[in-house]
Amino acid sequence: MNKELNAKNAWRQTVARVIKSEMSVRGVKYQDLSQRLAAIDIEQSADNLRNKVNKGIMGADLMLQVLYVLKARPLDAAVLEEILTDLQP
Numbered sequence: 256m257n258k259e260l261n262a263k264n265a266w267r268q269t270v271a272r273v274i275k276s277e278m279s280v281r282g283v284k285y286q287d288l289s290q291r292l293a294a295i296d297i298e299q300s301a302d303n304l305r306n307k308v309n310k311g312i313m314g315a316d317l318m319l320q321v322l323y324v325l326k327a328r329p330l331d332a333a334v335l336e337e338i339l340t341d342l343q344p
Contacts, residue, residue: 267311269338270318274308277327291324 278288285301285308292299297320299307304321307313313321322330 265339265342268342269335270311270313271308272338273327273330273334274318274321274325277322277325278308280328281325283325288321288324292320295320295324 278284283291285305288304289299289301292304297317299317307317308321
């Protein structure tokens with residue numbers, strides 16, 4: 256069970272890192288992200304987004320919508336593997 260929990264946490268931290276990285280590269284704050292999502296008819300408050308991103312817990316649809324409005328760089332397995340490796344103790 257502990258191993259499963261650690262794996263889940265690693266993936267959640269990966270989600271958080273990917274989104275935070277994309278926001279940082281573009282200088283986007285949570286309020287800006289909320290406004291960009293509203294422009295495509297997705298209502299999420301800045302506080303709600305901050306909580307979801309920090310916890311790395313969000314639905315796949317919201318994650319894709321966030322990456323879309325950020326015009327995120329392509330993700331590939333190598334990028335994910337690098338992040339997961341960095342998270343290992």
